[in-house]
Amino acid sequence: MPKIKIALLIALLFSVCILALFLGPRGINPLDLSDIDRTIVFSIRLPRVLISLLMGMALGASGAVLQGILRNPLADPYILGISSGASLFAAFGIIMGFSFIGTFTIPALAFTGAILTGVIVGIIGRKKGGIWPERLLLAGVGLSFLFSALLMLMLSLSSDEGLRRSVLWIFGDLSLSEWSRIPYGSVFILAGLLLAMTRAKALNALILGDELAHSLGFSPHTERLVLFVSVGLMTAASVSLGGMIGFIGLLVPHIIRFFMGADSKVLIPAAALGGGVLLCVADLISRSVLPPMELPAGIVTAIIGSPYFLYLLRRKNVLSI
Amino acid sequence: MSSAYNPAILELGNVSFSYTQGSHVIKDLSFSVSSGAFIGLLGANGSGKSTILKLSSGILKPASGTVTLWAKNMYSFKHKDRAKLICYLPQTLDITVPFRIQELVSMGLYPYDVPPAMAVDEALELVGLRDKAQAYLVDLSGGERRRVFIAMTLVQGAGLLLLDEPLANLDIKFQFELISLLKHLQEERNISVVMALHDINMALKFEKIMLIKNGSILGFGSPEEVLTESEIRNAFDITVTIRQHPEGKAYVYYE
Numbered sequence: 001m002p003k004i005k006i007a008l009l010i011a012l013l014f015s016v017c018i019l020a021l022f023l024g025p026r027g028i029n030p031l032d033l034s035d036i037d038r039t040i041v042f043s044i045r046l047p048r049v050l051i052s053l054l055m056g057m058a059l060g061a062s063g064a065v066l067q068g069i070l071r072n073p074l075a076d077p078y079i080l081g082i083s084s085g086a087s088l089f090a091a092f093g094i095i096m097g098f099s100f101i102g103t104f105t106i107p108a109l110a111f112t113g114a115i116l117t118g119v120i121v122g123i124i125g126r127k128k129g130g131i132w133p134e135r136l137l138l139a140g141v142g143l144s145f146l147f148s149a150l151l152m153l154m155l156s157l158s159s160d161e162g163l164r165r166s167v168l169w170i171f172g173d174l175s176l177s178e179w180s181r182i183p184y185g186s187v188f189i190l191a192g193l194l195l196a197m198t199r200a201k202a203l204n205a206l207i208l209g210d211e212l213a214h215s216l217g218f219s220p221h222t223e224r225l226v227l228f229v230s231v232g233l234m235t236a237a238s239v240s241l242g243g244m245i246g247f248i249g250l251l252v253p254h255i256i257r258f259f260m261g262a263d264s265k266v267l268i269p270a271a272a273l274g275g276g277v278l279l280c281v282a283d284l285i286s287r288s289v290l291p292p293m294e295l296p297a298g299i300v301t302a303i304i305g306s307p308y309f310l311y312l313l314r315r316k317n318v319l320s321i
Numbered sequence: 322m323s324s325a326y327n328p329a330i331l332e333l334g335n336v337s338f339s340y341t342q343g344s345h346v347i348k349d350l351s352f353s354v355s356s357g358a359f360i361g362l363l364g365a366n367g368s369g370k371s372t373i374l375k376l377s378s379g380i381l382k383p384a385s386g387t388v389t390l391w392a393k394n395m396y397s398f399k400h401k402d403r404a405k406l407i408c409y410l411p412q413t414l415d416i417t418v419p420f421r422i423q424e425l426v427s428m429g430l431y432p433y434d435v436p437p438a439m440a441v442d443e444a445l446e447l448v449g450l451r452d453k454a455q456a457y458l459v460d461l462s463g464g465e466r467r468r469v470f471i472a473m474t475l476v477q478g479a480g481l482l483l484l485d486e487p488l489a490n491l492d493i494k495f496q497f498e499l500i501s502l503l504k505h506l507q508e509e510r511n512i513s514v515v516m517a518l519h520d521i522n523m524a525l526k527f528e529k530i531m532l533i534k535n536g537s538i539l540g541f542g543s544p545e546e547v548l549t550e551s552e553i554r555n556a557f558d559i560t561v562t563i564r565q566h567p568e569g570k571a572y573v574y575y576e
Contacts, residue, residue, distance in 0.1 A: 211411040217404030217432035262418045
């Protein structure tokens with residue numbers, strides 16, 4: 001049964017990707033491609049679709065893992081401050097006009113900020129040789145506030161253009177998607193995803209609590225550390241690809257649990273696929289509704305996702321919250 | 322004695338432990354559990370029952386002393402190998418994630434690469450929950466939830482169950498049901514049970530009682546030996562009278 005549902009999700013993902021390639025401000029007939037159409041599809045839309053797919057997958061899977069290791073249904077990939085660290089570094093680069101490595105500069109800075117923050121949160125979250133959920137969560141929230149404050153300070157001191165570009169980036173801007181970002185993005189995101197999927201049993205055990213996880217033959221602290229590393233990789237890569245996109249990491253895992261249950265072996269890949277589908281659709285909408293203007297994709301995911309989630313919350317017997 | 326035929330499967334030797342530096346919760350504690358034992362760990366709140374179970378299961382490491390499982394240092398086992406021998410169920414099992422009963426009980430197979438003989442269905446049958454395999458944990462009563470985790474431990478196949486206050490928050494019917502289920506498992510499958518509890522009358526049903534106060538053993542033996550009026554007063558700081566039921570069974574009368 002779960003296999004059929006996963007297969008359906010994969011089919012849905014493919015369909016959405018195909019639609020996203022040919023629909024948009026300029027409708028393209030796949031059977032009759034002009035040179036301009038070809039450029040639009042292969043140089044602009046395909047990298048954008050792939051990046052939204054990768055980001056959505058990273059956020060959905062990270063959310064599913066984090067809610068488990070922190071034993072908190074409200075956890076999302078941004079709660080650990082990783083994204084705030086990424087935003088701070090990226091905004092600093094944008095405002096200072098850095099470009100040591102061309103268009104790659106800002107994503108590289110964001111990735112560095114995210115990984116550094118992840119390491120700091122991990123170090124603060126450690127005590128007596130283990131990573132403790134509450135410490136990790138509070139360290140993340142604390143650091144998040146600090147970085148947000150520094151970011152606001154920096155934005156308030158910056159020029160109008162720096163401010164505008166930084167804010168756009170922070171809210172999730174997929175319009176800058178290009179092929180060069182895909183190799184590194186996919187390596188980190190797929191590595192994190194595979195790592196999490198191989199530890200699905202351990203994640204199930206951690207959800208039952210550290211003592212039961214121990215009794216079932218796992219070392220809770222080691223498993224939590226490994227899963228935290230997988231979340232760190234996925235979140236850092238995702239934020240550096242296209243900024244912060246809300247909703248997906250928090251609510252996609254819950255939506256998937258409604259339909260496919262809580263077993264992490266199914267939940268992690270399904271939340272990844274669900275996140276990919278949602279961000280592809282959201283991005284398609286964000287560039288289609290008010291052309292030539294683009295809405296930030298994060299706003300669209302929240303506007304279409306939240307009402308659906310609230311509807312499910314009313315209709316289904318929500319067991320996970 | 323009979324130890325050659327009934328070796329200790331768990332042994333704590335001169336174990337001391339403290340959560341914070343200085344104040345020992347457990348002081349120089351030694352005891353052993355032999356195969357097929359059915360032991361009640363009795364003591365007031367804060368006497369150290371839970372800590373003793375956590376030290377016995379390897380969750381907590383003693384500051385000094387030894388913990389041996391099947392004559393081998395507890396900490397020399399690989400996690401998965403240890404999990405095949407010993408199982409610990411905490412007192413609170415507050416799991417709100419919507420796992421199905423079947424999924425939870427199957428988690429007992431996690432320590433194994435090749436699944437052991439006890440099938441998930443068989444374990445559910447034994448605890449009387451076969452028809453609820455597809456139900457969600459949160460939809461079950463407190464007594465049923467306990468039985469789900471007992472089924473998980475059966476699938477896990479460990480010969481020693483350490484249960485922390487499994488009777489807490491269960492009404493009296495479920496308490497008796499759980500005790501008789503565990504007795505059945507002990508008799509039929511030679512599973513050893515060590516269980517923390519605080520109801521003195523329930524403790525009278527155990528083969529052996531370990532009475533705990535301030536992290537030390539006041540007495541370890543049959544209920545008749547250990548649960549005297551003076552020892553109960555010492556352990557719980559209450560005055561009781563032990564009376565004899567007309568049919569011969571003893572019970573504790575609280576003043």
